[in-house]
């Protein structure tokens with residue numbers, strides 16, 4: 160899967176931009192504030208309906224404009240799929256895949272699987288369990304088709320149960336209906352996650368082993384409730400506590416991924432550079448498992464790479480990305496240091512773009528490749 164054509168209208172400072180990316184490596188350079196990240200945001204918005212920088216769509220619409228538009232052609236198994244998104248100040252959204260209006264973001268995410276590596280990604284180890292849950296669920300969503308419907312239904316169920324817990328009088332019969340339903344869905348979600356992590360763990364550990372020497376790294380999945388008891392038992396035992404708090408405290412909505420070094424949280428042990436590499440390995444391992452399980456390739460958006468990693472660690476990440484043989488968009492302020500990482504890689508089919516005050520031009524000598 161790759162973006163073979165991209166046009167962007169009225170998104171942040173990008174007035175009207177068209178580019179023909181390489182199916183492999185795309186290096187985007189330009190001064191601070193020129194619009195490099197906005198190009199990545201456009202791709203992300205197309206895939207997931209929102210930017211990775213903000214959940215709100217209004218800041219993306221160019222000042223003084225009513226809407227932004229992003230259009231792309233996606234190369235997928237020999238065919239080209241047109242994908243378009245328009246979002247207006249009024250809140251109106253228009254998503255089209257292959258000329259057909261798309262009902263849910265999940266459909267789009269399946270068409271254009273994306274991974275982002277930016278300054279926020281590096282908070283994965285230190286951040287809240289929610290961040291790691293989202294990270295884990297990206298892969299589960301893509302490789303386990305039963306996961307998303309169960310997850311969506313569980314969210315609804317949980318909401319119902321929580322609102323019931325906050326009532327003055329609780330009908331036990333009503334509560335037990337929701338508990339049973341929630342238990343079934345929670346078990347399904349857990350099985351999908353557990354299966355996926357079993358496949359993911361060895362790939363991640365192998366990547367780490369190949370490139371950096373950090374002994375004693377382990378990755379474990381926490382289901383979100385006591386693993387020695389059934390979820391239904393836990394719900395029953397925790398009822399008074401849940402009622403007192405007004406929400407369900409245990410469950411798949413509290414799941415987490417633990418990354419430890421010699422039994423201690425990696426965030427407490429590793430240097431910042433090592434943490435960043437571990438996070439990169441997590442992200443790249445997802446790309447490998449996604450490719451293994453689906454036969455597809457996910458696209459990587461890497462924002463301001465030289466600012467985030469030193470030369471040695473950057474070379475490692477570039478090596479991983481290169482071996483994945485996938486489409487990559489990488490931004491950076493300085494062209495020579497971006498290019499240096501990719502030279503001597505003739506198979507990477509590098510294309511270089513210069514962003515200047517919201518306009519994007521392809522470097523002539525790379526455009527023809």
Ligand SMILES: Nc1ncnc2c1ncn2[C@@H]1O[C@H](COP(=O)(O)OP(=O)(O)OP(=O)(O)O)[C@@H](O)[C@H]1O
Pocket residue numbers: 170171172173189190191192193194195196197198217218219220221222463492514
């Ligand atoms: N809604 C908007 N309308 C017009 N311009 C905007 C809007 N939102 C942000 N901008 C401007 O668009 C530019 C967006 O820059 P972007 O973050 O893409 O730059 P960048 O090249 O990635 O910079 P850096 O290297 O500093 O990260 C900035 O100059 C910003 O002030």
